Amino acid sequence: MGLTSNKVLVLAILFAVLLFAGTVWWWPRLARRNWRAVGGRIGLLLVTQVAVFASIGLFANQAFGFYASWADLLGQESGQGVVVDQSGRGGAGGPLQVVDTRQVNVAGGARPQVGGQIQKVDIVGRTTHIATPAYVYLPPEYFQSRYRTRTFPATTVLTGYPGTAEALIKGLHYPQTAHELAKDGRMQPMILVMMRPTVAPPRDTECVDIPGGPQTESFFARDLPEVVSAHYRVGKRPGSWGIVGDSTGGYCALKLAMHHPETYAAGAGLSPYYRAPIDPTTGDLFHGDRLLRNAADLRWYLRHNPAPKTSLLVTSSKVGEHNYKDTLRFIDQVKGTGRTGIASIILDSGGHNFNTWRREIPGTLQWISGMLSDR
Template sequence: MGLTSTKLLVLVIAIAVAAFAATIWLWPRLSHRGIKPIAGRVGLLLGGQLAILAALGLAINSYFGFYASFADLFGTNQDPGTVVDYSAGGTPSGKLGLQHLGTQEVGVPGGASPEKAGEIEKVQIVGTKTGIDTPAYVYLPPQYFQAAFKNQNFPAAVILTGYPGTTDSLITRMKYPQTAAEHIQQGKMQPTILVMLRPTVVPPRDTECMDIPHGPQVETFFTQDLRNAISANYRVGNRGANWGIMGDSTGGYCALKMSMRHPDDYSAAVALSGYFSTHNDPTTGDLFGGNKQLQNENDMMWWLKHKPAPPIWALVTSSQHGEYDYKATMAFIKAVKPPMTVSSIILPSGGHNFTTWNRELPAALDAMSQHLAQ
């Protein structure tokens, strides 16, 4: 049973209930004075509390998608991947940076047929420049498999979770491929390849998508390695105008930052409940190496004030009640100047959670698609 297994959650809940019942049943028998009765009462209380906390922790992890496995939780899985390159047709091609691990249906009506609903491919991406190795899902739209489009390149969007997040949540909770398939069929969204992964590409560290001095070069991975690997193995455009990037929370900050700092790589960005600057904390370690200028350059409000405005489009979202970043989001919108353009989705209320992001995602995905060139 894995960390996100329903069976594990049910088992731990059953243990918690049993521990509570045992406490009620045995407490009168342990009400006497003496070391053994006291130790018994302490044991019952401690065991019951630990079981309840474990059940709550598993339920919260399952809902928010923080950690996918015990190895992910403890950061013990450091095994490097082996690169086996594939072309879009699924045959070995000798192209760089991508290992094909399997395919799955999209989960919409007609999902068994790639020509009708598209297809989800599970891949392993290995950065030839940075050496970063991370899993991802690639959604290919139905047109990718249709004869009429066999020579066409498609726009692509990188989709990021928050920190630490699980890539699976982009499919199971956020439903990016399902939404894309439905909206492409309805004509709301142009056929677009989605590359879905989490920003935590060197777990468990939260790198905030930075090239950390003397550390992992995560920004280079997303702006060079990832794009090169996808472009080498799928029919995607290779100009910045063909690429967008979207994410929630930390993923939203990463999306906004990488498009603003690298407009030649990403011309459109969507930040669902994103923030605009970062700092050192226990999950990040030392991000800046004491370099104040580097810290400033990862602050997007500072960037708007001190750097030329990038020629990109950005969409930011928040809510008037329930989101901590509402005032910062409005300040960011006000600070944007040409040639950068900005749009927003501001809800009357909504917290920093999947429920809120699922309300924003359909319109946001459509809008980003409209800003990507074929």
């Protein structure tokens, strides 16, 4: 049974409840002062508390999608990392392979013409040779005969670190939200490419082209749009692509839109930060390259480079988010450029969590839809 299995969660809760009841039942019998009784009391309390905390941890992991598997939890990530294809052919099956399909959890979702479809894919970058899994949401119109020649705008959707792409579907409900908004006429039908920014797990690359390491920024700026556009009916003109993410993904979304406005016409950061951190999860991102380090600081980049012709959206909360003051400073700085568009969602309160982002996603998708072209 997998780490995110409901059976595992139910069994953990049941085990914790039984241990608690057993502790209450056996406590009078362990009230003596000999070493066996004392050891029994310590053992019961320890095992019961471990079971309770395990249940809470499993519940939190299901709610927020921190880890996708036992291997992920134990630091033994078994998913794809960085693959170098020496033949230059992008793998025997091509640069994008569909490995599974599933319906969208909406009314009538069993039929793709009604609910759309989610495809699990493996992607290999042509120039960076980075290989990574992703989920692609195709709206119902993609499968309807009257739209068979139509192209659609696309948006890259990124998790935080160390989030899972699955959490974008199960926890943040991106496909369901996009479906409902388009159905109500509040946004245009749009393809969503949902994935982790961590394309070389377990390392947090912060969407940086690391000297001698994964060329993550180039993968998201060039390879990913090229591969997806070659496989799906995505608009070919500039302005067809947007990017959105939360936390680390939010920082990546803003940076990619600013550094590569020719690719991303709009970028939205939900609870983003504005400078790439250096910590044990990132390792040495810049290898002494001062220009690379400065470019990863979005406020420095705006001060020392021509303002990019793109549109940005940032979100924060007056109470509960640590980035509130930095976000206000960033908004003022972008407004001062007179060239880069800036919008915001500022909540009165909301923490750095899924519940907050679910409140911001509908408005974000509507905004990014309005920034993109479908041709």
